[in-house]
Every structure is written in C-alpha cells, then in structure tokens.
Amino acid sequence: MEERYHFNRIEEKWRKAWDVADLYAVPDKSNRPKYYCLEMFPYPSGKLHMGHVRNYAIGDVVARFKTMQGYDVLHPMGWDAFGLPAENAAIKHGIHPAKWTQENIDAMRSQLKQMGISYDWNREVATCHPGYYRWTQWLFLQFYKQGLAYKRKAPVNWCPSCATVLANEQVVQGACERCKTTVERRELEQWNLRITKYADKLLQDLDKLSGWPEKVRIMQKNWIGRSEGAEITFPVVDSDEKITVFTTRPDTLFGVTYMVLAPEHPLVKKLTAPDLREAVEQFVQKARRMSEIDRTSGEGEKEGLFIGTYCTNPLNGDKIPIYIANYVLLEYGTGCVMGVPAHDQRDFEFATKYRLPIKVVIQPEGEKLDSAAMTEAYTGPGVLDNSGPFNGMPNDEAIGAVTRTLEEQGIGRHRVTFRLRDWLISRQRYWGAPIPIIYCDRCGTVPVPEEDLPVTLPFDVDFKPTGQSPLVECKEFVQTTCPSCGGEARRETDTMDTFIDSSWYYLRYISPRNEEKPWDVELAGQWMPVDQYIGGVEHAILHLLYSRFFTKFLYDINLINVDEPFQNLLTQGMVLKDGAKMSKSKGNVVSPEDILAEYGADTTRLFILFAAPPERDLEWSDQGVEGAYRFLQRVWRLVASVADEFKDAPEPSDKVVGAHRAMRRVTHQTIQKVTEDIEKRFQFNTAISAIMELVNALYQYRDLPQVDRDPAVLREAVEKLLLLLAPFAPFITEELWEMTGHTTSIHRQPWPEYDPAQVVEEEITIVVQVNGKVRDRMVVPADIGRKQMEEKALGLEKIKQLVEGKKVIKVITVPKKLVNVVVK
RNA sequence: GCGGGCGUGGCGGAAUGGCAGACGCGCCAGACUUAGGAUCUGGUGGGGUUUCCCCGUGGAGGUUCAAGUCCUCUCGCCCGCACCA
Known part of the structure; x- marks a missing residue:
C-alpha cells in the first residue's frame, strides 16, 4: 500500500480507467429522473484560465452530486469555436483559423480531462463544425420563414479595428466590447433578427425565473427598457407633413415649447427652410461623424439647430419651432422629442442654452413655480396648470386623460416603447457561419433550400480584414445558381454573429450527431430545460438574453416545449490575485497549467471550491x-x-x-x-x-x-x-x-x-445569560423541558450570585439554545 | 445620477434574531527527529486589576429579553446602466 499521496500516478491511472469505461456517458433515455447541468462553453483560446477552472469545478460538483443522488445527469461540453481571435491569430502567425481552432480545442479538451470533469465527451460539439453550423443556418432560415430575419439599411455600429459591424449589445460605453476600440457609425444594409417582437415576453417572463440572481434579471429588465406613454402627432405649419413624437409624459403636453428631431430623421430634409439648408446639412454631417460615445454619453454638450419651420401643438394650437439636436436618437421611439423644459431636465438645459421659453404646466403641492426663477426642471408630481381643460387635475390622472382626449381626436394614442433594438447579426468577417441567402437578379432574395445546407465556408480565402467580408473575393463561393429560377446568382457573403452559434448549443448536446434535424424534439422535451446553468456574469445580457429569445421562438414554432431555457442560473465570481482581476498587463496571472502540474x-x-462561495469573487x-x-x-x-x-x-x-x-x-x-x-x-x-x-x-x-x-x-x-x-x-x-x-x-x-x-445529541450545552450577557453554561439532557431548564439555570451558583438582591422580571428560554434571565 | 452588491481577526471566510470569528491560511509553543519548509498536539480578536471582567462585525441612532443578522440615517469600496424622451 502506498504510504504517500502521489497525485500524478493516481490521476493518470483513473483518467485512463474512466475513459476506457466511458464512465460519464449518459443515456439518451432511461427511467431515472433527469438533470441537465450546464456550464457555459468556452471560446477555444488555447488554454484554460482560472475562471474556466472555477466554472467547471463548480459545475462538476453539481453534476457528480446529482448523479450520486440517482439522476441521469446530462453534463456536456463543447466549443464556441467561431470568432475573431482565430482570424487574428491566423493573420499574425499564418495558420489557417480552422487549424488554429482545432489545435486549441485539442489542448483545452486535454486540460479539462486532466481536471477530471465528468463530461460525456460523446456529446462534444464545436460551433465551427459544418455538422453544427449547418443547423445554425437552418435556424436562420426558420427565422427568415417567419419574417423574423430581415435585411435593412440603417446606421450601424462599426468597429474599425475588428472591421465589422456590431450588435447594440456588443457596444459597451461607445466602444467595441471585444477590443475596446471606439465604435463608429455607418450606414449599411445588414441582416437583423426581430428580437423586439419578443420584447414584452422577454420582459414578462423574467418573473418566472425565480432561480436566477436578482441582479441578472434587473440588468435584463433595464436592457429591454419598457416604457409606457403616448404617441402624439403635431401638424407642421404650412405643410401636409406631420411629426409624431413619443412621450412618457403626455400630461405635460401643454408645456411644449419646441420640437426636436434626430439629425438623421427623414423629415429633416423636407422640413428645413430653404435658406437654412446649408447650415442644417453641415450640422447633420457633424452629428453623423460623432462617435456613439460622444453622442450618448450624457456629459456631452447638447447641441441643436433651428431648421426654420414650425409645428402646431394639437391641443392648444401653440406655434412650436422645430429643431434638430444631437441628443435625440433616431433609433428610439419615433426619433422625435417634444421639448418640455419646465418638466424635463434635458429639455431645460437645451431651452436655457437656446433661449427657448419655459412654460410651467405642473404645479407641485403647496408651491407655485415661476418659470423665470427655475434653475432646474421640476419632474415630480403635481397639479396641472396652464393646460386648458385639464387645469387642476393631478398629473398622474392627466396622463390617462390627455391620452384619451388625443385618441378621441385621432391625434395620438397610448403606446409602449422599448429600448431594446433588433439584433444586428451580419458580420463582415470570415470565421463564422455563412448566412444562407442567395441574391438573384430575377428572383431577388432567395433563401438557400434546407436540403442544400450547409453553405460551407470555403477554405482558401484571404481573410485579411478589409471592411467587407473576405468571402466577397472568393469567386467559387459567391457564384452560384438561383434555387428558384436556376439562373446565375450571388451568395450573401456576410457571416453570422457568433452569439447566434451560442444561442442554441444547449439543444444540440441533446442530439449532437443527428443528421436529420438540429435535435430530436422528443429528447429535447425530456432534457429541457437546463436545470442548472453556470457561468460568468459578463453574459448577463448578451448571451442569456439571446438564448432566451431563441428558446421563445423555438417554442412558438413547436420545436421545443419550454419557453425558458435555463431554470436556475449561478453566476460565479471572478478569480482575483492581489485584489485585481488576473491579466497579462498586471502580471498577476496564475496559470492553471502550472498549478495542475504542481x-x-x-x-x-x-x-477553488473552498476559498469562497461560488457567487463571490475569489x-x-x-x-x-x-x-x-x-x-x-x-x-x-x-x-x-x-x-x-x-x-x-x-x-x-x-x-x-x-x-x-x-x-x-x-x-x-x-x-x-x-x-x-x-x-x-x-x-x-x-x-x-x-x-x-x-x-x-x-x-x-x-x-x-x-x-x-x-x-x-x-x-x-x-x-x-x-x-x-x-x-x-x-x-x-x-x-x-x-x-x-x-x-x-x-x-x-x-x-x-x-x-x-x-x-441527535443526548446531552447539549445550554447558554445561560443574565440581561443578555453570557454568564454560565450548563449541560442538560437534549429533551429537557422549558420549566426544568429555567429551574436549573436559576439554581446555578453563578447565576444565583448575579441575581441576588435584584428582581427577576422575566426568564426567556429557548429550547436547545439558551436561558436569559432578565433582572432589574 | 439610477440600479445592484459588499464592508466581520494579520488573511480567505463561518454564523434559521440566540455562545461572533466554524473551517482553512499565517503566526506562537511543544512533541517526534541527524535534520525539517514533513508530521502530530496545543494556543492564537483587542484590552484589563486574568478562577474573572470589559470592549469588539465601516460609523451614528432605533426595534428587541437578545442584533453581524431587522429598521432609519450615514461613510467607503466594487459591479452594471447611463441624454431612452
């Protein structure tokens, strides 16, 4: 018998034995209850970092524990294998992205095996494998069929460093989420998924997710950003045009003193007075050039310009000047804002700067606001003033009353708006799943027939980033025939955002090698939802929101029978060294490789499991x-x-x-x-x-x-x-x-x-307190009654001394815990 | 600014309103030993007049027989969002 613990010998021995026995394989079906334990799959960067080690160690405890408790535990692992780092590495080192990715996968798989994680490796998937992305493309076609995948020209976020467009979610404080480069705006025709159609459901069903951290639910709620209000139409003076605004404060309608359009708003050209055209055009160009960060940072100076025309307040006939301003976003609401300086801080600042009138229409209780004396907007509750028939009405009532009046007159309606925007999924890069669309001069946009999938990524491509997809230059790829008319046609050359790949991988694990369909519907019905999902909180919005969207869509087209993918979510904390996140630049990285070897x-x-609870930083x-x-x-x-x-x-x-x-x-x-x-x-x-x-x-x-x-x-x-x-x-x-x-x-x-x-203990130690302070202890039978406890406590020598000469007011006894004698 | 989280020994961290500091690290002492950076045993919040007492969970109040835990205010740090009309 070995006297000493030699982990090397032992770990190698059992790693092999488990592999040979396929110990962690889980059957597709059995009579035992199921448990789906899932950890977020990694991008195959080449080596595990401590964050991975922690993530997978936590998941493995859950999986092994549930297995021992008698569940069939689905515990798979795979690779989020498409993405930019492979291309960047390829450009830098001259290796093909496919080869680079494959080598990294092999290295990381071996590390995970070294860690002894109980994955069923038979179910491994890699999103860059044609057997996988074929179904990513198939799913895109399902969205397309339902009208949820569409192409449109719009201003988009462009990362000059990654040379591709980004989804709204991938822009963090005006910078690219990946490389931190400041994002630019470009006008491009791009594919989108209509996630906004599910905005309400995505929001409402957050209430179902009691197994998710509050924090993540709140983050998603804020991201979706539902707001209720009214849409109001303002006729333009001396014109047939109308301007429609969205406001959450229809009760302040009588306080509108100016109107603002987003600079890119299509009406701007039509409404600009002839003599101001040049100035307005300059302003619009300037706003376009501004980066997203300057445009939306809040700290930036509000800048606007009068365009020389007016509109009319539909309720009181006031003549209102029309402006354009950099702080109004085309993408939100209707791209137009009514300016109520007295009751909105941004409008107040803008009005002050451009000397626009300030008109008070809400009076707080017990106070009389004077517009000339105001130093900031009043946004609190109050009673309507200067508002014609609504005068004297509390403003919370007026919101509904004004909206109803507008509806009756056909000049407005109740409206709900979301901050969430559609998901831009085109990427002008090589290493991703091609969007399965063909353009034909005769037939227009034609989806690739399902039986022709996958649209395979060509191997020999010059994938240096140029601003357009590298596939554009690949003639064998682009040139094709139209599935509809058989004539010459071109393929779409953009590839899909990699977040598409990871929005459904948890379903592919269920039928990883199925060549007929993305997954077996019956088996999915058996395994879904994921009982426990574990990963970093950095995916709180992006990945988790997209996956929820996919699941809801798939539920609606009857491909799965759950409408939420992840029942319980555990967001693990970061691994820190010297109080900071490990990073190369700080030089505080601890390599799992070294620790595992030593x-x-x-x-x-x-x-890792002992040093801190999982949700907390370690x-x-x-x-x-x-x-x-x-x-x-x-x-x-x-x-x-x-x-x-x-x-x-x-x-x-x-x-x-x-x-x-x-x-x-x-x-x-x-x-x-x-x-x-x-x-x-x-x-x-x-x-x-x-x-x-x-x-x-x-x-x-x-x-x-x-x-x-x-x-x-x-x-x-x-x-x-x-x-x-x-x-x-x-x-x-x-x-x-x-x-x-x-x-x-x-x-x-x-x-x-x-x-x-x-x-059970036969004897327990009871604490005896006098006035809440521990004065003695006594050992008593565990089943002692309150009465005897009290008597015994009062009989203790020390307690007697302390109580002597004082009046016992009451005695608190807590069974199995303590006796507290209150004296005076 | 808004939202969320966290403040407990030298350190990581424990404590259904009921003995604050479990467990581990570090440190101190002892045992074993040629040796110890191995192992085992004991000790280890601060202070004091040391069989005992006082103080102590960022700070100030409050509720309670009893507060790290509940309530109010306040300070500090971390994270997310941030002109969303």
Missing part, C-alpha cells in the same frame, strides 16, 4: 492551495493507516456508546451538513469545512488505543468521508475507495444518507 487536479479543485492564494494539498495528504494518510483494520468490518451497531457513538454522530451530522450545504445554496466552502472537521474527528478516534476502536464505526466514518468528498476530489477518493476494498467506482455509488437517530 498539485494535481484534486487539490486545485478543492482549493482571492487566489498560493498558501491556500498548499492548505488544500495538505488536507488531501491528511485524508490519504488517515485512510491508508486504517484501511486494513476495517476491511472485513460489518455494519456498525446502533447501540454503540461513548466515543463510538460520538464518532458515529459526527459522521452522520457531516452527511447532513454536506448534503444541505450543496443542495441549499451551493455552499461548497462550508461543505468542505464540515468534511475537514470529520477528518479531524477521525484522527482523534483513530488515535484511541486499538482495543478501544470499533472497526465497524471506523469503516462507516471513512467510507462516508470518501463518498462526501468524491464530488470535490474525484481522483483521490476513487483511489482510496479501491484501496478500502471496493471494486466498483465511487462515482457510481449512491449519495450517503444520514440516520436521524444517529444525529
């Missing part, structure tokens, strides 16, 4: 890793030293007393604690600490003289210990399980259950 997988996993500590390593050695030595002694021991007796009973109690209490900690809140850190306490207790028990030890009690404790530790440290527990005489894998054993009779 300490092995079990130690690495154990440390501070990396080399000494902490040492501690985890030391603990596993301690377990090893303990088990190795007693394995022979209890090999043939029977089940322990329920009648044992003294140290044996105490040992059994700790064993069963630990089972209870660990089970609850994992189940309740994924509190792996406290679960592990409980296991450590069991080991400490076992050392005490082992060091009794041998004649005083009960081999049956020892055996029970050691075996439960190994079973409880198995999900955290799969290799060492498997080895020790074998060493203690077992022939089937520990990872195929049922999760231990505790015996309530063994958990």
